[in-house]
Amino acid sequence: MQKLIMIKYAELNTKKDNIGMFLKALKQNITEKLGDKATILFDKGRMFIKASDEHFDEVLLKVQKVFGIHEIMIGYETSSTDIEVIEEALLLVTRDLSFTSFKVETKRSDKNYPLTSLEISKHLGGVILKSRDCIVVDVHHPEVTINVEVRKDHAYIYVDKIKGLGGYPVGTLGKGLLMLSGGIDSPVAGFLAMKRGVKLEAIYFESPPHTSVEAKNKVATLASILSEYGSSIKVHVIHFTEIQEEIYKKVPHEYLITIMRRMMYRIAAKVAYQNRCKILVNGESIGQVASQTLSSMAVINEVVKIPVIRPVACLDKLEIIELAKKIGTYETSILPYEDCCTIFVPLHPVINPELEKCIEYEKLLPYEELIKNAILHETILTNSPKKEFEELL
């Protein structure tokens, strides 16, 4: 009898012809996280992950951060499907559990097996009943459900289930560019896009000396937390100081944010195109701030053709915070460093910006040149620790 992790796939059963591609990607994503600490086998119904005792808990934790999984079961594989072997394994598995009522639920994917599912359940239930005192079978509200799955060469027994993250394996739906600011919303937006199978790169706008290295490091940390749910996230850092200062000098202050966002969108769209990202993803939430009113969104979105996905658009701030806490980005997001959306904030930003005015104001700026320059000088943030540190440690 071997302890193993069994995985029930999430929404993948809606996929017919290309399910193979999804499963391969899922396996690939899990392998990337576990390395040689586990062996993975899969078929269309289940994935089986085996790991040594030493690594088992670590593997279990990591699997819980993979998209495309509906449920994770901690189970035991029997050496054969002989009913005696299953009985013996079942008694071992249930030995240390304490319960007063239970039921056995059997699934049989091997339809040639001599007993039907119901017969197996009844038989095994009887075995457990005989093995201990003071317990009853309760098929409606059992304290413990013992699951048995009889497959071709092995049977699998499991009691404990952990809910998986759901969604599609990251990467199966292509690549998107996340506008990552360092706030609470954008990492959550990234997480949700990843959940639907989108592999992410990220873009971050820095404005030194108005923004600090700390702020940039914070973004690197956020990207690395998000990476735990998929593969590593490349962060494009755009030097935004000149553009921002130019806007500040020349544009009426109530339009500062609107114009700034339009510039950011333009840059993001270009970076996305250069890096084969098919969509932009950001953390805008309807009505949260002046630049996120419907009129603002319309005027800002107007500068790009690329689809902009706003996964948290319809969530309340508290809902977003709850999610941020769950995925582990909240504590980092609330570190108090200025980012380029919080500097140069006018007292009364326009809530209903007019497109004509935007176009008129932008004529005051040599923005195409500035944008070209900014993209040309982008740097890439990496999450891996610096080599200098490695030598010291």
Place this chain on the structure above:
Amino acid sequence: MIYLDYSATTPVAYDVLESYIRATKDFMGNPNSIHGLGVKSKALMHSAIKQISDLFSVLESEITFTSGATMSNNLALIGTALANMKYGNHILVSKLEHPSIYQICKYLENIGFEIGYIENTQDGLIDFEDLKHQMREDTILVSVCAVNSEMGIRQPLKMIRQIIKKENPHTFLHSDMTQALGKVAINLHDVDLASATAHKIYGPKGIGLFYKNSRVPFTPLLYGSGTVNMYNPGTPPVPLIVAFSKAIRLATNDLDKRENFIRRLNDKIISELSKYDGVQINHTKICIPHILNISLDNIKAETFLHALEEYEIYVSTNTACSSGEISTTVMAVYDDKKRASSTLRISLSYLTTTDEVNKFLSCFRLVYEKLSLLKKEE
């Protein structure tokens, strides 16, 4: 010089010292500063902490750097005792602890806690039955060292914790792992709180480690600012942290290989020294080979130590921290006051050579013969 006192302290490893010097020179910024220099220091410090937390599979926030194991023991025992007062005031410790633990217990007793002492078997193993028997509903903390400092007795912490938690799930286990770290494999998940220090594992003096699982309620004893090192606030000593991190990585490498080598040296010393009538070997089957304790029948251990010193051989009596008294460990294991009154500790390292052991053994003979002659003349 033949140094056989590695359990008192160790020489700093070359690479560790090198890291210390470079971190001192190149990372002068205060990690609490927000400018580039500070940020650089902070990033290095976090990498160092992460390396440690990864090695032990614990959270970064569960690690506090202290001045050494004594401070760690203070935080662990007093901080946990104060925070858990509402659940009880009973604390259990083994009879094989480092003196610092008993000093802390004395203080805790003064402020109203009740201290119980767990018996051990003849091998030095914690007496599980006695532990079970002494566990109460108001027992809040148990402290058992992973490896005893005088004889090297190693305790099965995982099993001890299981027993404790079965008797009372609200009782926490602290372990002073000072003599275990870098000598044998340790698992921080076997305990709730732990102490260790850098200078016993070829790291610098002045920095220790305090591990506290995030679930353990805790009352800080020191207050100040700074976002890391929660229970020992102030400006973190980045170069010491870096050096400690490196020392841990290097010292936890090849543990088995090193232990096997040291075991051979230890076997050799035991087989030679047991030939003397006036020498008793204080070693049981659960002792680790890095520490070897002997009792001298009619010779004062201190005299013997100084006589060996003339040959530039360095060993210790009891432990460096408790010279002058009788060995509490030997007393706890053998219940023999005479045996416990004159003990020598020889502690070995993977740096010890066979040649050094041979020289030690021949000098031991010279000193032994000379001093036992004096004894007879008296």
